[in-house]
Amino acid sequence: MEIYRRYGIEPIINASGTVTRLGGAGMSTGVVDAWTQAARATVPLDHLQAAASRRIAARCGVEAGLVVGGAAAGLLLGTAAILAGPSLARMEQLPDVHGVTHELIVARAQRNGYDHAVRTAGARLVEVGMDEIAAGSGVRATELWEYEAAIGPQTAGVMYTLTHDSRPHLADVVTLAHHHSLPVLVDAAAQLPPVDNLHTVCQTGADLVVFSGGKALGGPQSTGILCGRRDLIGSAFLQMMDSDERFELWDPPAEFVDRDAFRGLPRQGIGRVIKVAKEEIVALLTALDEFTPTVIEARVNEQLRLLSYIQSQLTPELAETTLEGPPKPTLRIRPAAGWTKRSVTEICQRLRAGAPPIYLGTGALDQGLLTIHPACLDESSIKVLTERLITELT
Ligand SMILES: *Cc1c(COP(=O)(O)O)cnc(C)c1O
Numbered sequence: 288m289e290i291y292r293r294y295g296i297e298p299i300i301n302a303s304g305t306v307t308r309l310g311g312a313g314m315s316t317g318v319v320d321a322w323t324q325a326a327r328a329t330v331p332l333d334h335l336q337a338a339a340s341r342r343i344a345a346r347c348g349v350e351a352g353l354v355v356g357g358a359a360a361g362l363l364l365g366t367a368a369i370l371a372g373p374s375l376a377r378m379e380q381l382p383d384v385h386g387v388t389h390e391l392i393v394a395r396a397q398r399n400g401y402d403h404a405v406r407t408a409g410a411r412l413v414e415v416g417m418d419e420i421a422a423g424s425g426v427r428a429t430e431l432w433e434y435e436a437a438i439g440p441q442t443a444g445v446m447y448t449l450t451h452d453s454r455p456h457l458a459d460v461v462t463l464a465h466h467h468s469l470p471v472l473v474d475a476a477a478q479l480p481p482v483d484n485l486h487t488v489c490q491t492g493a494d495l496v497v498f499s500g501g502k503a504l505g506g507p508q509s510t511g512i513l514c515g516r517r518d519l520i521g522s523a524f525l526q527m528m529d530s531d532e533r534f535e536l537w538d539p540p541a542e543f544v545d546r547d548a549f550r551g552l553p554r555q556g557i558g559r560v561i562k563v564a565k566e567e568i569v570a571l572l573t574a575l576d577e578f579t580p581t582v583i584e585a586r587v588n589e590q591l592r593l594l595s596y597i598q599s600q601l602t603p604e605l606a607e608t609t610l611e612g613p614p615k616p617t618l619r620i621r622p623a624a625g626w627t628k629r630s631v632t633e634i635c636q637r638l639r640a641g642a643p644p645i646y647l648g649t650g651a652l653d654q655g656l657l658t659i660h661p662a663c664l665d666e667s668s669i670k671v672l673t674e675r676l677i678t679e680l681t
């Protein structure tokens with residue numbers, strides 16, 4: 288904590304969860320130790336990424352994997368791999384896509400700000416489908432035939448954002464895409480826990496899958512996992528690594544690259560701007576090792592206990608509370624009408640303005656609800672938070 292005060296910044300109580308703008312989750316002692324040790328020696332990064340690949344492959348049930356600079360970085364690199372494949376010329380050319388097949392089909396309802404990373408690689412997103420449910424008038428979301436109808440000569444692949452209720456199902460989209468020999472890139476950034484998703488998402492046959500390292504995985508904020516097909520991971524690897532090396536001496540890991548297939552080395556590629564450090568790779572791998580069903584079950588039970596404490600302190604006169612269970616325990620709070628004259632937005636503002644600043648989840652303010660995401664809370668912060676909340680609600 289003191290380290291932040293040295294720079295005049297007061298650490299906050301974070302009830303918003305592992306969001307990037309609030310710095311994500313704190314890392315475990317094991318992860319921080321791994322980081323510190325890794326920072327004290329140097330190793331060839333390609334060998335380290337090869338080791339990471341073996342570890343990720345085993346956990347996710349895929350051919351290969353890379354530690355990348357966040358899930359968004361994984362989307363950029365995954366797209367670059369789809370567009371360039373093994374071609375050195377195309378790696379050099381991106382994000383200019385002149386002469387490169389460069390369209391990715393995406394359900395309109397799955398578009399979101401993170402797909403800027405896909406466009407950054409040079410891809411053009413071709414939207415399909417309508418969400419009649421969102422319109423309140425119907426029952427259908429995007430359908431498979433709409434993906435199929437959009438496939439044309441410029442189609443390079445399919446982009447899919449995974450949530451618990453994304454439609455059509457990923458497995459069906461993968462089957463359709465593969466029928467047309469197209470790869471599928473999946474954004475599963477925030478789909479952990481459950482721990483099982485590490486392999487169940489990949490089991491759908493998706494060619495490339497992206498997970499965030501700095502959310503529930505508990506790794507550094509600037510890490511993520513890109514995993515899937517070996518040839519595509521190889522292309523992503525080449526476009527991220529610093530390859531200013533003599534070709535005669537170049538010894539790329541067999542995990543990613545068939546050296547014989549290359550007549551030269553790529554130059555610094557599009558992924559060079561999102562490089563990852565050795566400490567980050569080691570810390571992410573340590574976090575991945577710690578991310579087991581037993582550890583996560585204990586963590587989730589602790590979160591439920593913390594939320595139940597707040598719930599027990601908020602009497603019905605103050606607020607109505609609803610506790611949502613695993614995989615991501617969440618407490619929703621509806622201030623009792625009559626007690627406080629403040630809107631939920633005002634309550635959030637006042638809690639942020641106090642000392643220490645408290646940041647509640649704001650995802651349900653429109654429904655008049657305050658939200659507590661417990662991922663970054665502990666015993667002592669929960670007490671302070673509860674007291675301050677009661678003051679605001681009274
Ligand atoms: C958080 C998130 C990302 C970005 O993840 P980073 O690891 O912060 O780069 C991308 N897509 C979705 C859906 C996310 O929730």
